[in-house]
Amino acid sequence: MSRTLGDSLTTAVRMESVRKTYGSGDTAVHALDGVSISLRRGSFTAVMGPSGSGKSTFLHCAAGLDRPTGGRVLLGDTELTGRREAELTELRRERIGFVFQAYNLLDALTVEQNILLPLRLANRPFEPEFLAEVVRSVGLDVPLDRRPAKLSGGQQQRVAIARALITRPDVMLLDEPTGALDTRTARQVLLALRHAVDRWGQTALMVTHDPVAASFADQVVFLADGRLAGELERSGAEQIAERMTHLGEW
Ligand SMILES: Nc1ncnc2c1ncn2[C@@H]1O[C@H](COP(=O)(O)OP(=O)(O)OP(=O)(O)O)[C@@H](O)[C@H]1O
Secondary structure, three states: OOOOHHHHHHEEEEEEEEEEEEOOHHHOEEEEEEEEEEEEOOOEEEEEOOOOOOHHHHHHHHOOOOOOOEEEEEEOOEEOOOOOHHHHHHHHHHHEEEEEOOOOOOOOOOHHHHHHHHHHHOOOOOOHHHHHHHHHHOOOOOOOOOOHHHOOHHHHHHHHHHHHHOOOOOEEEEEOOOOOOOHHHHHHHHHHHHHHHHHHOOOEEEEOOOHHHHOOOOEEEEEEOOEEEEEEEOOOHHHHHHHHHOOOOO
16 A cells, blocks of 8 residues: 555554564464554554553554564654664654653652653753643642652652653653552543643553553554454443453453
8 A cells, every 4th residue: 555645744653564473483472463553643542452462562563662573663754664773762762752650760860850851862952831831731740859759659650751742752652651550640640641632732552451541542452362353432441341351351
């Protein structure tokens, strides 16, 4: 299928028949077995599936952290497949924002320095107004000169989201971002994410086990045995949970 310039303007991430096999012969594990998907710019997608269905591998291939065994991955119109490690590192730094369950903040730095770190690493200037807007939008109401270890888990995750947003990345990739948070705090973090998508047209791809978290997304894609096993447009947590029960244990 031919692609036009319009594709890369409207598509943040495209995966075409992506396969990832670990090992070989009888012991080979097909973590991804021909996954094709396009993420529209400004959309929020949740990825769900049973344990071992390939969710982390999917996220890592989208980020250029794992090299697919077959198929192609494109970030906008930039093909990740076949690039050298140094180029991938730069692409990740400049164009992808990561948020993990463990916040991965540096305690030697203040909150503000943590948020600005991706810009410093990329040698890019920072705009104080944008920093203020990002801080406000994620609902971070702590002194910015504080050390992250002094903050609650919810506040630390907001710092991590602010750090991911500060470069205005093409896509934010989130791996269980609310996995360590209580229900109320998780909801606030998800609202902040939703805000970033709605307000700035940010694109987000989030792996989660939690149907409530997935209900904040525009679409939910389900993985089973390394393959796409269906999708739901924005849905309630009950409907998402119901679909999950048909995919097996989780
Ligand atoms: N480095 C690796 N070496 C060998 N097998 C791997 C490796 N990484 C993942 N796998 C296998 O690939 C499959 C998919 O793993 P993956 O971690 O992507 O699933 P997941 O859906 O994220 O699981 P979970 O919800 O438990 O985190 C599993 O069978 C896993 O054991």
